[in-house]
Amino acid sequence: MGLLDKEFADSNIVIAKVEDVMNWARLSSLWQLSFGLACCAIEMMATSASHYDFDRFGVMPRPTPRQVDVIIISGTVTLKMATRIKRLYEQMPDPKYIISMGSCANSGGPYWEHGYHVLKGIDRIIPVDVYVPGCPPRPEALLEGLLKLQEKIRNETLRTKKKTA
Amino acid sequence: MKSPEEIFEILKAEFQDAVVEIDSELPVEPIIIVDPLAINKIAQFLRVNEDLQFDSLMNLSGVDDANGEKITEEDGTVTIKGGTFSVYYHLHSTTIDHKVVLRVITDKNKPEVESVDPVWKASTWHEREAYDMYGIIFLNHPDLRRILLPDDWDGYPLRKDYENPEYYDGMKVPY
Numbered sequence: 001m002g003l004l005d006k007e008f009a010d011s012n013i014v015i016a017k018v019e020d021v022m023n024w025a026r027l028s029s030l031w032q033l034s035f036g037l038a039c040c041a042i043e044m045m046a047t048s049a050s051h052y053d054f055d056r057f058g059v060m061p062r063p064t065p066r067q068v069d070v071i072i073i074s075g076t077v078t079l080k081m082a083t084r085i086k087r088l089y090e091q092m093p094d095p096k097y098i099i100s101m102g103s104c105a106n107s108g109g110p111y112w113e114h115g116y117h118v119l120k121g122i123d124r125i126i127p128v129d130v131y132v133p134g135c136p137p138r139p140e141a142l143l144e145g146l147l148k149l150q151e152k153i154r155n156e157t158l159r160t161k162k163k164t165a
Numbered sequence: 166m167k168s169p170e171e172i173f174e175i176l177k178a179e180f181q182d183a184v185v186e187i188d189s190e191l192p193v194e195p196i197i198i199v200d201p202l203a204i205n206k207i208a209q210f211l212r213v214n215e216d217l218q219f220d221s222l223m224n225l226s227g228v229d230d231a232n233g234e235k236i237t238e239e240d241g242t243v244t245i246k247g248g249t250f251s252v253y254y255h256l257h258s259t260t261i262d263h264k265v266v267l268r269v270i271t272d273k274n275k276p277e278v279e280s281v282d283p284v285w286k287a288s289t290w291h292e293r294e295a296y297d298m299y300g301i302i303f304l305n306h307p308d309l310r311r312i313l314l315p316d317d318w319d320g321y322p323l324r325k326d327y328e329n330p331e332y333y334d335g336m337k338v339p340y
Contacts, residue, residue: 079333080315112340116322116329117314120340 019158026069026095027058027153030146033068033088034061037075040102040136044074047139057146065091070149072142073128076104076111077119089126097153099145100128103135110135166263167216169195175216180207194266201252201269205279205305211256211265212284219265222285224255227295229325233273245326248273250299254281271301280306298323 032054036044048054048061062068065088077085089096100122103109108120122128129152132145167175173187176197183203189195199207211219233248254267271278280303281288292303293312300321303309311318317334320327330338 079336079338082336083315083334108340116327116338119336120338124336 019156022158023154023156026156027150029058030070030097030149031062031068032059033065033071033092034063035071035074035088037073037077037081038104040074040104043136043139044072044101044142047142052139052143054143054146057143057150059146065089066093068092069095070097070099072099072101073105073122074101075136076109077122078117079119080117082119082122082125085122086125095156097129097149098122098126099130099132099142099149101132101134101142101145102137103133106131106133166261168263169197169265172211172217172263172265173197175214176207176210179210183207188268194264196253196266196268198268198270201271201278202304203279204252204254204267204269205281205284207267208254208281208284216261218258218260219256221257221259222254222281222287222291223257223264224253225281225288225291225295226253227251227299227301227323228253229299229323230270231325233325248325250276250301252278252295252301276301277304278302279304280309282306297321300324 036042046052048059054060059070065071069092071085071089071092073085089098100106104111104118105122108115108118111118112120119125130145130149132141134141137145170187170189173184173195176184176199180199180203183200184207185198185200187195187197211217228251230249230251233245236244236246238244249270250273252269252271254269255264256267257264269278276299278301280292282292282303282305289307290312292306293309295301296303296306296309297311297313298321310316314322315334319330332338
C-alpha cells in the first residue's frame with residue numbers, strides 16, 4: 001500500500017500521497033445503506049452479524065442515504081421499487097458505490113422471462129461497481145465483492161484522465 | 166359441526182335462487198356456488214346464524230376460469246372473448262370448528278361482486294388484491310384501489326389474456 005513507507009524517520013511526521021490517503025480513508029469505512037429487498041437481504045444481514053462481521057471492514061449500516069457510501073442491492077428489484085431505489089441513489093452524496101448482490105439484482109434471476117413486474121438487472125437504472133453472483137450469494141461471496149470494491153477504490157485517482165488524441 | 170351439504174341445504178332454504186348449486190365432484194372439499202350480487206347477504210347470514218357462526222374469513226381469492234372463447238386472427242394474434250372470473254371464499258368457524266368454501270362466478274366483461282367487507286374486515290385487502298390482479302370490481306368496498314402494483318399500472322396481470330408491458334416508467338421490462 002505504501003501509506004507508511006517513510007514511517008516515522010523524521011520525528012512523527014507521516015508522508016504519503018494525498019490520493020493514497022483519500023483512497024485509504026474511503027475504502028476503510030464504507031458505510032452501507034441500511035436497506036434490504038429479499039432473501040439476499042437475509043444473507044447480507046448474516047454478513048453484518050458477528051459470525052462474518054462486516055464491521056471489521058468498516059462497513060456499517062446507516063439509515064439515511066445522505067450518510068452512506070455504498071448501497072447493496074440485495075434482492076429482487078420490482079419496477080415499483082426501482083423508482084424508489086433510483087431516488088435513494090440520487091440522494092447519496094458522492095463518491096457513491098453500488099454492489100449488485102445476487103442473480104435478481106444482476107439480471108432478473110428466476111424472473112427473467114415471466115416477471116412482468118421485475119426489473120431485469122439494476123444496471124438498467126443505476127451504474128453498478130461490483131456484481132456478486134449467487135442465489136443468494138453466501139456471506140463469503142458478499143465479502144469477496146466488498147474486497148473487490150475496496151480494490152477498485154484503492155486505484156482511484158483525483159486527477160482527471162488525459163485525453164488521448 | 167355441519168357438513169358442506171347440510172350448510173348448502175340451510176342456505177338453499179334461506180336464499181332460494183341466490184344459491185345456485187353445490188359441486189361435490191371434486192378432489193377437494195365441496196364448493197357452494199352462489200350469486201355474486203347476493204354474496205354480502207349470504208355472508209352476513211353465515212356469520213350470524215346460530216348453527217353456522219362463520220366468524221373467520223380464512224382466504225379470499227380471485228380466479229380467471231380460462232373458459233373464454235379463443236379467437237385466432239388472420240395475423241396470428243389470439244384474443245379471448247367472453248369467459249368468467251370467480252372469487253372463492255374459505256370460511257371457518259372458530260366456535261363450532263367447521264369449514265365451508267363458497268364461490269361466485271361473474272362475467273369477464275362486467276366483473277362485479279358485492280364486497281363482504283361489512284361482514285369480515287379481513288376481506289378488505291384480499292378484495293383489493295383480487296381487484297389488483299384481475300380487475301374484479303367489489304361493489305360497496307370502502308377503499309378499492311391497487312394494493313401491490315403501482316397506482317399507474319396498466320392492465321390486470323393475472324388475467325389469461327394479459328400481455329407483459331414493453332416499458333414501465335421509462336424502464337424496459339422484457340429481458
